[in-house]
Amino acid sequence: MVEDQRKNLIGACKYVAPALICAISLILHSSGILTFPKMSLNHVAKMAQHNCFLYFAYGSNLLKERIHINxxxxxxxxxxxxxxxxxDxxxxxxxxKGAAATIxxxxxxxxxxxxxxxxxxDMVNLDRQEGVHQKIYRPLDVKVETExxxxxxxxxxxxxxPLEDDRRPSYVYMDVIIRGAKANGLPEDYIKFLESIEHNGYNGSVEINLQFDKH
Incomplete structure (x- = not known):
C-alpha cells in the first residue's frame, strides 16, 4: 500500500502544483508514512520543479539523434x-523492417x-511513437538503478x-541500438551481447531518417 501511495504521488508531481506536492512529500517522508529510495525525494522535487518525467530507453531511443526526432x-x-x-x-x-525491442x-x-x-x-509524442494507441506497446513504471x-x-x-514466429530484428535497427549503446557508454559486455543478437539481414531504407553512414 505504501509503495502504491509513493507511485501515485510521484505521478501526481507531473501535473499538480510543484510546491504543494513537494511540501506534502516532505511532510509524509518526515513522519515516516512515505519512504523513498536513495535520492528519490530530490528526484520528486526536481521533476515537479521542471515539469518533466523520466523515461527508460532500451531500444532505438538509446540513440540521441533518434529520440530527438519525436x-x-x-x-x-x-x-x-x-x-x-x-x-527481447x-x-x-x-x-x-523487423521485430521491435521489448522487455x-x-x-x-x-x-x-x-x-x-x-x-x-512530450509524453504524448512518446506514446504515439511506441504505438500505445494501436495497442502495440503498453507504458509501465519501472524502478531503474543509475550509475x-x-x-x-x-x-x-x-x-x-502475441508472440510471432520470426522475432528477429533488422540489421539497420540493431545498428541504431548498438550506436546508441556505444554513444552513451553502456557496459562493454552488454554491447557485445547486443552485437551477438541474430538479425534478419535487412540493411535497406527505413522510415526513420538518421544521418550517419551505414556499415
Missing part, C-alpha cells in the same frame, strides 16, 4: 540498469539502457502483442 526535449540523465527483466524482440515493425520479466536478468528526462508535453547506485522511477514500454 521528443526534442530529451536530455540524458544516466545509464540505467533495469533488474529482473531481459531484452517481437512484433514486426514496418518502420524498422520481458525475467528474475535474475537485467537490461541496460538510458534514463532520459523529457518535458511532460551512482540510486534508484529512480521511470516510464518505459513493453510489447503486448
Amino acid at each position: 521528443n526534442p526535449s530529451a536530455k540524458m540523465i544516466s545509464v540505467g540498469k533495469l533488474k529482473d527483466y531481459r531484452l 524482440f517481437n512484433h514486426f515493425s514496418k518502420r524498422w 520481458v520479466e525475467d528474475p535474475g536478468n537485467c537490461v541496460y539502457g538510458v534514463v532520459w528526462e523529457l518535458a511532460n508535453e 551512482k547506485g540510486d534508484y529512480v522511477e521511470a516510464r518505459s514500454y513493453q510489447i503486448i502483442r
Whole structure:
C-alpha cells in the first residue's frame, strides 16, 4: 500500500502544483508514512520543479539523434540498469523492417539502457511513437538503478502483442541500438551481447531518417 501511495504521488508531481506536492512529500517522508529510495525525494522535487518525467530507453531511443526526432526535449540523465527483466524482440515493425525491442520479466536478468528526462508535453509524442494507441506497446513504471547506485522511477514500454514466429530484428535497427549503446557508454559486455543478437539481414531504407553512414 505504501509503495502504491509513493507511485501515485510521484505521478501526481507531473501535473499538480510543484510546491504543494513537494511540501506534502516532505511532510509524509518526515513522519515516516512515505519512504523513498536513495535520492528519490530530490528526484520528486526536481521533476515537479521542471515539469518533466523520466523515461527508460532500451531500444532505438538509446540513440540521441533518434529520440530527438519525436521528443526534442530529451536530455540524458544516466545509464540505467533495469533488474529482473531481459531484452527481447517481437512484433514486426514496418518502420524498422523487423521485430521491435521489448522487455520481458525475467528474475535474475537485467537490461541496460538510458534514463532520459523529457518535458511532460512530450509524453504524448512518446506514446504515439511506441504505438500505445494501436495497442502495440503498453507504458509501465519501472524502478531503474543509475550509475551512482540510486534508484529512480521511470516510464518505459513493453510489447503486448502475441508472440510471432520470426522475432528477429533488422540489421539497420540493431545498428541504431548498438550506436546508441556505444554513444552513451553502456557496459562493454552488454554491447557485445547486443552485437551477438541474430538479425534478419535487412540493411535497406527505413522510415526513420538518421544521418550517419551505414556499415
